[in-house]
Amino acid sequence: MSVEPPTTAPPRTAGDAGEPTLGPATAAAPSSLRTLRPLVLRLHFYAGVFVAPFLLVAAVTGLLYAGSFQAEKIVYAHELTVPVGDHKLPISQQVTAARKAHPEGTISAVRPSPEPDATTRVLLSGVKGVAADHTLAVFVDPYTDTVRGALEQYGSTGALPLRTWIDELHRDLHLGDTGRLYSEFAASWLWVITGGGLVLWFGRRRARRTVRGTTGRRRSLTLHGTVGVWAAGGLFFLSATGLTWSTYAGANIGDLRQALGQSTPSVTATVSTGHEGHASMAGMDMNGMDMGSHSGARSDVGLDAVLKTARAEGLSDPVEIVPPTDSSSAYVVRQIQRSWPEKQDSIAVDPATGKVTDVLRFSDYPVLAKLTRWGIDAHTGALFGLVNQIALAGLALALILLILWGYRMWWQRGRGSAFGRPIPRGAWRQVPVYVLVPCVGLVTAFGYYVPLLGIPLAGFLAVDILLGWITRRSTRHAHA
Secondary structure: OOOOOOOOOOOOOHHHOOOOOOOHHHHOOOOHHHHHHHHHHHHHHHHHHHHHHHHHHHHHHHHHHHHHHHHHHHHOHHHHEOOOOOOOOOHHHHHHHHHHHOOOOEEEEEEOOOOOOEOEEEEEEOOOOOOOOOEEEEEEOOOOOOEEEEEEEEOOOOEOHHHHHHHHHHHHOOOOOOOHHHHHHHHHHHHHHHHHHHHHHHOOOHHHHOOOOOOHHHHHHHHHHHHHHHHHHHHHHHHHHHHHOOOHHHHHHHHHHHHOOOOOOOOOOEOOHHHOOOOOHHHOOOOOOOOOOOOOOOOOOHHHHHHHHHHHOOOOOOEEEEOOOOOOEOEEEEEOEOOOOOEOOEEEEOOOOOOEEEEEOHHHOOHHHHHHHHHHHHHOOOOOHHHHHHHHHHHHHHHHHHHHHHHHHHHHHOOOOOOOOOOOOOHHHHOOHHHHHHHHHHHHHHHHHOHHHHHHHHHHHHHHHHHHHHHHHHHHHHHO
């Protein structure tokens, strides 16, 4: 984003020559926008200086994550792909092979082979050495039932160890819940810095926006601003979508969606209480099919019948079959395609009868639930596949350059005196009350719902006001 010179300009350097200023002549009849610009400049400058390190970490790790999808396909090619055969075996037979190789834990889900050359994943939970919120994915050749390996998996997108490690680095620096504050802090301030930069950039004279023939700070300023303008839309998007699943702002957004009746729905996975004798998949034999031979247990239609029912309901690949968790639960079959067009339909199937007990279509999701789903999938690079991932990599690289140019401008601004001279105080006093009061109210509201924006901003203002008061008091005493 671009940076304007301060209202009370410090001594100019060669790199500053020719930049427009807001001096006494223009202050005589100031417009609302013109009076806001020094304040926006000060906010943009200080937010950039202090928030940029967090944004830089987020950008670098985000750049790595953008490439992790393709890297995963290369690193785990043996587990993920198989030679195409003539006929895929029943899903129950593939599960049997997986359980013979890995009898530990319980089956939490099954993902049938979604492509001719893709393996089937049998997901096991409660496996020793695997994190509680992760599963062990057993990869089975759907044509020969050969087990091709087992890897730890995380999340609905099926991230394997490499992508999971990079994802956690980007999200929380491998520091758990405490580390998540860094990414929320960065996302909370990214839109503020981006918006401030846009205001400053479009407030500059067109003649000052050219790069050709410029040198020094002017050149850095123009490069910074030009790239910032082109990347602004994407940076706003990353900030907004990043906040939707953050710790504090994400919870507030979730509460707001719930109050508006816009929460993400889920299929009802309960069946009649007349199935008390029915056992869950956790207690099934290895093929996960017929429980009729178990004493006191009712028959189970099995995975093959459940998958056939799902196909009849229009649930095409890729799908995930989640087994019943207790005697009153149904099978849940849900589509898991996060690329465009999204496939997110789901059904519940009675284990005893094989009949569909509930259907949920993605087309019936509330508007905000759809937007949230699309936003998160685009943020993670899943929505538009490789094109999405290239765009994310471009945005991450742009943000890295903007930060480096921003710090370079700070250094260039201090040449001939002190390193990185700050922007002078007092800009807010030039803003008319009728403009300042609504702005304060708006910032307060945003600060409440986005606390890692509001709390640091309040702290900065408190410290800045205190330092200004101390400076004025010292100056008065010096002149007394």
